[in-house]
Amino acid sequence: GDNDTFPLWYNQEVEEYRTDVRVCNLSYLQTDWYIDQMRRPYYQSSALPISWQPNQYQAGTNEIAWIRDKVPSMTIDKAFSRMLDKTDKRQQEAGEDFWNREDVTSEILTKTLTQPIVVEEVINSPAFRQGDTCRFGEKQIAEQIVIPLRNRLTRSEMMILEMIRSNHWQRPMYFAVTVGTDYYLGLDKYFELTGLAYQITPVDHGTADAVNTIDMYDNLMNKFHFGGIENPDIYLDENVMRMCHTHRLMFARLAEALLNEADSVRATQVLDYCVEHIPAYNIPHDYSSLLIAQCYYELGKQQQASEILTDIATYSEQYINYYQSLDKMRRSSVEGHFGQALAILGNVLQIAYRAKDDDLVNRYQDLYLTYAARR
Structure with missing residues (x-):
């Protein structure tokens, strides 16, 4: 889509970066005029x-x-x-x-x-x-x-x-x-x-x-550049926020793949780098962070994992309480979001239970069971 394509075009047109790569927007590729463009060389791209x-x-x-x-x-x-x-x-x-x-x-x-x-x-x-x-x-x-x-x-x-x-x-x-x-x-x-x-x-x-762990590790840890999102005063709109969550999920996917290769050292590096460069105070943890917590548990780093899951569970708890404060008519308009918050809380408890994080399970289990039983 446009939100993915236009930044890449900016990098090529203005920054003159990787002009040997051809960016192709699949929505436009339905049209004859765009296919005409793709069939012609452009900058350094054949x-x-x-x-x-x-x-x-x-x-x-x-x-x-x-x-x-x-x-x-x-x-x-x-x-x-x-x-x-x-x-x-x-x-x-x-x-x-x-x-x-x-x-x-x-x-x-x-x-x-x-x-x-x-x-x-x-x-x-x-x-x-x-x-x-x-x-x-x-x-x-x-x-x-x-x-x-x-x-x-x-x-x-x-x-x-x-x-x-x-x-x-x-x-x-x-x-x-x-x-x-x-x-x-x-x-x-x-x-x-x-x-x-x-x-x-x-x-x-x-x-x-x-996952190609060799190329992906090099891309995420050495070639990707992060700047600005660590500033607590900066405004991140929904499009930027969504891309930040996507980046966070990709770090988690890489860490999981490295763990599957028994490479705990680089898996830890990836997770710590992600937490540092995509800070939770600006980009709150959501379902995209569940895998990060799971990987931290597998690495024996319970404190880091528990902190992330607590952030996610707290948001779900707040939304459930907000839902309960509404009258019947208003509840119907946010029923889907309530169901999502409850499902995410269930995922949190499942991960914490497998990791034997009893404190976290005991804190949120009753809340989840109370509302899950009503659905």
């Missing part, structure tokens, strides 16, 4: 790998492809070649009456698209270079990417698949973590979290939780 011709994505053409379950699977290349050949044929037959034609729908005859993976392309790709070698072994690389489809593909989604088809792993491709999961197209099991972005990899992780 054109995006989109081979479709303008007549194949102009307004009113291939805006939606309906999915028909006729064959078990089909490669992206075959599906798009068939669809675009039909587009060209329709346009040739329509001639000057092209805009008056009745049939402008497109279709793909399978609910499963695939993209074969050429191992040599991956091994030789700069996108996965770690030192002088590829960070993936040949046995890790999947034979193909499998993309399950729903009832339709939008033009924006088709452009994403087209870039995957045409890129041949030469350039790294990422989704921002703030992108809606609908845009992932079922690719998330090939994702690796690297910071505030997921990189598409040729490895089927079987889960959406894979």
